[in-house]
Amino acid sequence: MSNRDWVGRSLAAVWHPCTQIQRHERFPLVPLARGEGAWLFDYDGRRYLDAVSSWWVNLFGHCQPKIVAAVNEQLGRLEHAMLAGFAHAPAVELAERLSARCEGRLGHAFFASDGASATEIALKMAFHYWRNRGHEGKHRYVSLAGSYHGETLGALSVTDVALFRDQYAPLLRPGMQVPVPDPRYALPGETAEAQTARCLRTLEELFARDHAEIAALIVEPLVQGAGGMAMYSPAYLSGARSLCDRFDVLLIADEIAVGFGRTGSFYACQQAGIWPDLMLLSKGITGGFLPLSVVLATDDIFRAFYDTDVARGFLHSHSYSGNPLACRAALATLDLFAERDVLADNARIGAHIDERARALRARADVRHFRRCGMIWAFEVDSAGPDFAQRLFAAALEQSLLLRPMANTVYWMPPYVLSEADADHMVDATCRALDRVASP
Numbered sequence: 001m002s003n004r005d006w007v008g009r010s011l012a013a014v015w016h017p018c019t020q021i022q023r024h025e026r027f028p029l030v031p032l033a034r035g036e037g038a039w040l041f042d043y044d045g046r047r048y049l050d051a052v053s054s055w056w057v058n059l060f061g062h063c064q065p066k067i068v069a070a071v072n073e074q075l076g077r078l079e080h081a082m083l084a085g086f087a088h089a090p091a092v093e094l095a096e097r098l099s100a101r102c103e104g105r106l107g108h109a110f111f112a113s114d115g116a117s118a119t120e121i122a123l124k125m126a127f128h129y130w131r132n133r134g135h136e137g138k139h140r141y142v143s144l145a146g147s148y149h150g151e152t153l154g155a156l157s158v159t160d161v162a163l164f165r166d167q168y169a170p171l172l173r174p175g176m177q178v179p180v181p182d183p184r185y186a187l188p189g190e191t192a193e194a195q196t197a198r199c200l201r202t203l204e205e206l207f208a209r210d211h212a213e214i215a216a217l218i219v220e221p222l223v224q225g226a227g228g229m230a231m232y233s234p235a236y237l238s239g240a241r242s243l244c245d246r247f248d249v250l251l252i253a254d255e256i257a258v259g260f261g262r263t264g265s266f267y268a269c270q271q272a273g274i275w276p277d278l279m280l281l282s283k284g285i286t287g288g289f290l291p292l293s294v295v296l297a298t299d300d301i302f303r304a305f306y307d308t309d310v311a312r313g314f315l316h317s318h319s320y321s322g323n324p325l326a327c328r329a330a331l332a333t334l335d336l337f338a339e340r341d342v343l344a345d346n347a348r349i350g351a352h353i354d355e356r357a358r359a360l361r362a363r364a365d366v367r368h369f370r371r372c373g374m375i376w377a378f379e380v381d382s383a384g385p386d387f388a389q390r391l392f393a394a395a396l397e398q399s400l401l402l403r404p405m406a407n408t409v410y411w412m413p414p415y416v417l418s419e420a421d422a423d424h425m426v427d428a429t430c431r432a433l434d435r436v437a438s439p
C-alpha cells in the first residue's frame, strides 16, 4: 500500500477530528505506517519529526519499548474487568503512585478514559461535594479567559476558545470567565507583578460577590494549551489558591496537558507551591499508548461522599474505568521517570533548543517567543489566510510535524529528542516559515 491508496479510503470512511474535511482537497493528509521514537513514517518511506508529541500525548516518543513490553505482559494476564466491585493491581498501584507524586495530598483516584470526561467528573464532583455539605446553591464554575478543558458539553461550558464554542453556544451552561495574566495582554507599561495582581483582584471581586453560587475555579496551570499556548506566572496560581480557600471555592487544576514534566516540574502546580482540591490528568499519562484519564481528589472531598446513602455517593461511571492495559502503560511511563532524571535531561535539551532557536527568535515576523519547560511558542506576524494549514503543509515537506493554531506556532516535543533531532526541529521550522512567507 502507498500513501495514495490510504488517503482516498481514509477521507471517504473516517470523519477526522477538528477538521473541515473539504480542506483536504487542497492540503495533504498523511497516512502513517509506523512510529519510532520522535519520528513517524508514512507509506512512501518519508519520515516526520513529531514536534507536537501527537497532540501532546507521546511523552517518550512512539513505540517506546518498555511501555510496549509492559502492555504486552498485561495483555496476557488481564485485559479488562469492570472496576465497580473489583480491584486489580494496575489501578491500585497507579492511584498510589500518582498520589505519592503529590505528597499524598490527592489520595483518591477516579478513573475515566479521556480528558473531557475528567473535566466532566471534576465539575460534577465539585457541585456534589458542596451539595453533600449542605451548600446546594454552589453550582456555577469560574474559568480563565482563553481556557480549554475539552469539548463535551460540560467541558465546553468552561472552555473559552471561540472556534470550539461558538457553534454550540446555545447548548452550554453559561460560565464565568476571569482574565489570565498572559504577558501578551498586559496594559501599556504594566509589569508582570502588577498584571498578576490586577487579575487576582478581578477574581477576588467575583468571588466576593458570587461565592455562594460558585462551586469551583478551573484552571490550566502555567500554560493554556489549546487556547494558544498562553503562559503565565505561578504567582497567579498561589494567589488563586488563597482566594479559593478564603471564599470556599474548590480549585480544579487541569493538568491534562501540563502534567508529567511538561512544564519543567512533574506537576505544574508544584512551581506555585500549591495543591488543588481536584487534579485532572490524561494525555501523556500512558505515554500516548492508550486512552486514560484520572481525577485525583483530596481526603476532604472523598469524605464528603462517604455515607450510608447511595445518593450521596459519586454517581458516575465509564465502561473502561481503570482499564488494566491503560493503567499498566501509565505505570511503565512512571517507571521511565524513575529510571533517569527526565526533568534534568529535558532542561539540558531545552537549553540546546533555546540556543539553536536564536535566529528564529530574531526573525522580523516572529513575536512573543516564549517557553515553559518543554513547551515553546511564538506568533507569526502578517501570517496571511490559512497560515496554520500552509505552515503545516510546508513543515511536512521539511520532514517535520507541526500543528500551528491560527498564527501561533508551537513545539511540544517528546522527551527523547537527540540534539540532532532538536536541530532538525528548529531548522526545519525556519525553512518552512521561509516557504510560507515567500511562496
Ligand SMILES: *Cc1c(COP(=O)(O)O)cnc(C)c1O
Pocket (backbone or CB within 6 Å): 114, 115, 116, 117, 119, 148, 149, 150, 151, 220, 225, 226, 254, 255, 256, 257, 282, 283
Ligand atoms: C486535551 C485537553 C483536554 C481534553 O482531553 P481529551 O482527551 O482530548 O478529551 C482537557 N484539558 C486540557 C488542558 C487539554 O489539553
